[in-house]
Amino acid sequence: MRRSTLDLIRCPSCNAGSLVPDDDIAEPALIFGPVRCLGCRSTWAVHEGLIDLAPDRQKVKGLQQAMELPWVARSWERYVRPAVDAVLTRGQLDRDSEYVAMRSMLGTPNGPVIDLGCGPGLFLKKLVRDLPNVSVIGVDISRPMIEEAMAQFRELQLAADFVRAEAPPLPFLNACLGGVLASGMVHFVEDLGGLLTEARRALKPRGKFVASTYDSSGPAKRLHQSAGLFPRSEDELKRAAEGAGFIKFERIRTGPVMVWSAELP
Numbered sequence: 001m002r003r004s005t006l007d008l009i010r011c012p013s014c015n016a017g018s019l020v021p022d023d024d025i026a027e028p029a030l031i032f033g034p035v036r037c038l039g040c041r042s043t044w045a046v047h048e049g050l051i052d053l054a055p056d057r058q059k060v061k062g063l064q065q066a067m068e069l070p071w072v073a074r075s076w077e078r079y080v081r082p083a084v085d086a087v088l089t090r091g092q093l094d095r096d097s098e099y100v101a102m103r104s105m106l107g108t109p110n111g112p113v114i115d116l117g118c119g120p121g122l123f124l125k126k127l128v129r130d131l132p133n134v135s136v137i138g139v140d141i142s143r144p145m146i147e148e149a150m151a152q153f154r155e156l157q158l159a160a161d162f163v164r165a166e167a168p169p170l171p172f173l174n175a176c177l178g179g180v181l182a183s184g185m186v187h188f189v190e191d192l193g194g195l196l197t198e199a200r201r202a203l204k205p206r207g208k209f210v211a212s213t214y215d216s217s218g219p220a221k222r223l224h225q226s227a228g229l230f231p232r233s234e235d236e237l238k239r240a241a242e243g244a245g246f247i248k249f250e251r252i253r254t255g256p257v258m259v260w261s262a263e264l265p
Helices: 060-070 070-088 095-106 122-130 143-156 192-202 218-226 236-245
Strands: 020-022 035-039 043-047 048-052 113-115 137-142 161-164 178-182 203-214 247-254 257-261
Touching: 020 143, 043 247, 048 113, 048 143, 060 070, 060 143, 060 192, 070 095, 070 143, 095 122, 095 161, 095 178, 095 203, 095 257, 122 137, 122 143, 122 178, 137 143, 178 192, 192 203
Parallel strands: 048 161, 113 137, 113 178, 137 161, 178 203
Antiparallel strands: 020 035, 035 043, 043 048, 203 257, 247 257
8 A cells, every 4th residue: 555545534533633654664655564543543454455445244144245255256247237237227327338438427536536345356457547646445345355456456466545434434634535436236236325525525615426336226225225226317416415415416328227427626
């Protein structure tokens, strides 16, 4: 983990303090921890460059459990996600088109970009290549997913930093990010308003939140919710974004799939 990325992270215990290496070394990268909070003095582990801010995660339910399985992480990009997308989105938006739409909405970020719910790094790899002068950070709660992403980045000799954390909240300082990308992630989040409020806090002025999700209605929506998924209509997304203080809500829709963005004033 680069020290420049560590400087962006805030302590999830007190939601205020900055994190520093326990021995305050001056190297530009931190491979092993721990790091400590300058405010509450909590400590957090760094292992092989991954900072773990959710060591005591509560037991997960529904489809979230599948994300904790190593075999799912290893086969996510090639087999599992295409199958999930075919069911949830009726196969009406392929991943390349999804990324092109999200990348276009993101524009030119004025600061670091996080890939929230980065999984094994499919879009994260594309962001690193497309934004060579921007710090790109992968954030996910699933340890198998994020470890698979790190393994792929080492194999491809690509550079990115990784943070294991719950969302919401977001473990970043106020007004430090240029963009938040969330591909196929927000329908796993029950508290969308809380997530967007946290994104507003962590984004710089004119920063963007860009996401993809899907809509469902009637009995199918209730079935999805029982499995731990939270599909939302365009109106629900727009109201949540405006309620969190975002402006310029935009969306591209293909069938039940929506790629959408909202910008800070």
